[in-house]
Amino acid sequence: MKNRDCRGHLWWHGRFRGCGYRITLGREAILEVLSRANQHLSAEDIYIKVHPMYPNIGLTTVYRTLDVLVDLGLVFKFDFGDKRARYELAEGPKGAHHHHHLICTNCKRVIDYTDFIDEEVELLNQTEKGLSKKYNFMITNHLIQFYGLCDKCNNKK
Amino acid sequence: MKNRDCRGHLWWHGRFRGCGYRITLGREAILEVLSRANQHLSAEDIYIKVHPMYPNIGLTTVYRTLDVLVDLGLVFKFDFGDKRARYELAEGPKGAHHHHHLICTNCKRVIDYTDFIDEEVELLNQTEKGLSKKYNFMITNHLIQFYGLCDKCNNKK
DNA sequence: ATTATAATGATAATGGTTGTCATTAACAAT
DNA sequence: ATTGTTAATGACAACCATTATCATTATAAT
Incomplete structure (x- = not known):
């Protein structure tokens, strides 16, 4: 049973587990990309960067994962006025x-x-x-x- | 010849004319609605409210007009995280x-x-x-x- | 290993917003 | 008032980022 409003202070593995989320290669890869990037990325940017290290990933999964990360407060979602949302690791x-x-x-x-x-x-x-x-x-x-x-x-x- | 970066201090008729824009019934109606509303409205909200006073207006025109108004700085455009943009008269x-x-x-x-x-x-x-x-x-x-x-x-x- | 269920991927669908283009309207010049 | 130039409009199609669907696969607790 999942609970998106689970807020804590552990780094994401713990946070994920504590909230009933599972840790998967795709999620590892997405968080890896977000950590390395020191700029805001669009979902597609992330998709492209994740592909080399985990080629099976789909764009849908990127969106879904970002959604979870935003809800958990691990990632910020921005709107800069062009049509696509940008994401960056929350600090x-x-x-x-x-x-x-x-x-x-x-x-x-x-x-x-x-x-x-x-x-x-x-x-x-x-x-x-x-x-x-x-x-x-x-x-x-x-x-x-x-x-x-x-x-x-x-x-x- | 139009120029969207025309900034001044007159109220909108003057501002419009000064920038080469024309004053039309549709635009009057849209600004009327925006002035009366003391809350943020979506393009469709505006479309619906404008309809009774100017039934021929199209949604496309609402978008286009809002676009101009935003560029002129007369209106603010907001993103509240649901999918549709909201507009309110700039103050x-x-x-x-x-x-x-x-x-x-x-x-x-x-x-x-x-x-x-x-x-x-x-x-x-x-x-x-x-x-x-x-x-x-x-x-x-x-x-x-x-x-x-x-x-x-x-x-x- | 088994089992319950979360996560995934492929694909289709959604829906707010824009582009197109022929027609109409505003307004400056006459 | 009439005309001519050009902006504005409306109907409709297209766009495209994001979501929903659903059968399949993977995670992790037991």
């Missing part, structure tokens, strides 16, 4: 690679930035506390994105 | 109804909140300045969303 606000995104609305380029993250996170913590209490909402995650024109697109105009 | 950070979103990842309910907005916006302004300079990025907009479980979904578990 808590304290994580070394925690970052936010700067998105060019013209060329869809995405810049990861880590500057100002500390201040942002500090403020967000306060806000989260307030919101949790007021709306009785259990906040598990946040999203901050800035939109605008990147240098190249800005210069063209 | 600058100083606007009376400026708000951010609290999204339940379980039932997809969306709560608008205005609390803490001032502090958030204050911080974001600083961040924007820093990012603009460092990445030579012209920031026009930002998105903040919190994810978690709403009271109902939280109690069920």
Whole structure:
């Protein structure tokens, strides 16, 4: 019996087992790819990268696995305004690679930035506390994105 | 000749004309609906609401108009994780109804909140300045969303 | 090894959003 | 007001990322 709302602090094997999920080669491979990638990947990106190490994998399985990982909070899913979702390994606000995104609305380029993250996170913590209490909402995650024109697109105009 | 990157300070008739766009009944109707709605609407929501006052409108036109409005910065487009995009009339950070979103990842309910907005916006302004300079990025907009479980979904578990 | 059931892969289906193109409407110039 | 240029529209088809289906296979507890 599975339970997607199982949150814990163990790394994913334990987390998986504890929630009734099974550990498979496909899932190993997908998490391997996500760990190595230091950028957001689409489902298809992942599919292509997983293929060499586990050729039998299907795109459907990639989607299903990502779905589970997102529900477990191990992976973040992003929408950058083009049509496809992007995924990256979740790292808590304290994580070394925690970052936010700067998105060019013209060329869809995405810049990861880590500057100002500390201040942002500090403020967000306060806000989260307030919101949790007021709306009785259990906040598990946040999203901050800035939109605008990147240098190249800005210069063209 | 049209130019989507035309940004100004006039209300939309002027803005439209200034950018080479034409004012049509359909567009009037769509903006009317958006102004009256104090919640985010999907393209289809808008289509249905516009129909009574302008029955000839097509869904395609709704999408096209929203597209223009988003590009002009008059409307914000949101992704709340279900499949359809939501739209709401843009109000600058100083606007009376400026708000951010609290999204339940379980039932997809969306709560608008205005609390803490001032502090958030204050911080974001600083961040924007820093990012603009460092990445030579012209920031026009930002998105903040919190994810978690709403009271109902939280109690069920 | 057996068994219960979760995971998979192939494939079809879904459905929000876009593209196409002939027709109509807006508006500037006359 | 009439005309001419070009943007906007509507009907419909196409797109394509994501999901659902279902028979088969693999995991892991017993």
